[in-house]
Amino acid sequence: MNGQIRAGSKPYPYELMLENPSALDRLDVQFRWGDYGIRMLRFHHTSFPPGRTVQFHKHSDFEFHFIPRGKGKVILGSEPYSLHEGLMYLTGPGLLHYQEADASEAMDELCLHLDIRRLEGRPEAGGEDWGESWERQEAHACVRQLEQLPPRPVPDNFKAMECFLTAYRAWHENQPGVMTVIKQAIVQILLRVARAYDAPPQPLLPSRDMKHYRYGLAVQFIQDNYMAPLTLEVVAERVQVSPRQLQRIFRERTGGTFSEYIESVRLSRICSELAESDLTMDQLAVRCGFSSSNYLHYVFKRKLGTTPMQYRLQHREQRQPQSQSR
Numbered sequence: 001m002n003g004q005i006r007a008g009s010k011p012y013p014y015e016l017m018l019e020n021p022s023a024l025d026r027l028d029v030q031f032r033w034g035d036y037g038i039r040m041l042r043f044h045h046t047s048f049p050p051g052r053t054v055q056f057h058k059h060s061d062f063e064f065h066f067i068p069r070g071k072g073k074v075i076l077g078s079e080p081y082s083l084h085e086g087l088m089y090l091t092g093p094g095l096l097h098y099q100e101a102d103a104s105e106a107m108d109e110l111c112l113h114l115d116i117r118r119l120e121g122r123p124e125a126g127g128e129d130w131g132e133s134w135e136r137q138e139a140h141a142c143v144r145q146l147e148q149l150p151p152r153p154v155p156d157n158f159k160a161m162e163c164f165l166t167a168y169r170a171w172h173e174n175q176p177g178v179m180t181v182i183k184q185a186i187v188q189i190l191l192r193v194a195r196a197y198d199a200p201p202q203p204l205l206p207s208r209d210m211k212h213y214r215y216g217l218a219v220q221f222i223q224d225n226y227m228a229p230l231t232l233e234v235v236a237e238r239v240q241v242s243p244r245q246l247q248r249i250f251r252e253r254t255g256g257t258f259s260e261y262i263e264s265v266r267l268s269r270i271c272s273e274l275a276e277s278d279l280t281m282d283q284l285a286v287r288c289g290f291s292s293s294n295y296l297h298y299v300f301k302r303k304l305g306t307t308p309m310q311y312r313l314q315h316r317e318q319r320q321p322q323s324q325s326r
Contacts, residue, residue, distance in 0.1 A: 017045040020172075065110075215250070263303065281293035
């Protein structure tokens with residue numbers, strides 16, 4: 001049956017997988033998702049010839065079944081259900097089940113069998129979170145939902161089946177990051193299966209402190225472009241706020257104005273250049289965003305209480321003893 005087009009049937013979306021239906025089973029795929037360790041046991045395409053049965057059995061892991069073509073039936077616990085193209089079901093830990101292809105028509109199945117374990121150790125506290133907290137929340141919500149799914153088939157309304165082909169194609173084409181693609185495909189299957197059933201309320205999505213976020217964007221843009229003729233209006237447009245609001249944000253965060261912040265960034269760069277380079281004042285003014293060397297001299301003296309040349313000489317003298325002692 002594999003590799004053959006059934007009479008009167010439409011093109012089979014998973015024809016590519018028929019070349020090597022169990023190819024992904026040979027990969028040792030295991031990864032961490034939130035506080036869970038996930039090990040892939042099986043991830044394959046299989047075909048049941050007409051009348052083929054799989055007798056009652058159960059297992060301690062999660063097994064996801066998808067019907068991309070054909071028909072048959074499944075008994076989950078003691079309840080029988082008809083199967084046809086587009087349905088999916090989960091035979092979770094400890095669920096007794098029986099499968100059977102139709103007596104006159106073969107049935108294809110996409111199967112994902114996973115060992116999902118709660119990990120004892122948690123990432124060390126401290127440092128930046130980098131999204132770990134919300135990933136833990138989402139993984140926990142998804143696994144809890146999977147553990148509570150009713151034992152019945154439902155339509156694959158969110159196209160979890162397509163993730164099988166995504167993973168297989170990554171292996172077949174030897175795509176860069178193939179293991180990452182397979183991991184993402186597995187996580188997507190878990191999320192889409194959970195979503196296909198009546199899901200409980202999900203945890204609140206992580207939200208930003210928008211003032212802090214826009215301040216960070218503005219600061220980064222200034223740091224990257226301090227040499228350009230920046231204005232309040234230019235930066236405000238870049239971070240998508242009004243100039244008045246951006247000015248207010250800078251006052252709240254720095255205690256000064258937007259212009260004062262830009263001056264401080266430019267002066268910091270000027271100080272580095274004075275100590276480390278032999279550029280002239282005209283060159284430094286152009287390089288660091290000042291309109292002229294005279295204006296640079298004026299701002300430098302007002303902010304730091306000394307002239308650029310005096311600053312350069314002072315720091316050159318401080319560096320000379322260090323260089324001579326080496």
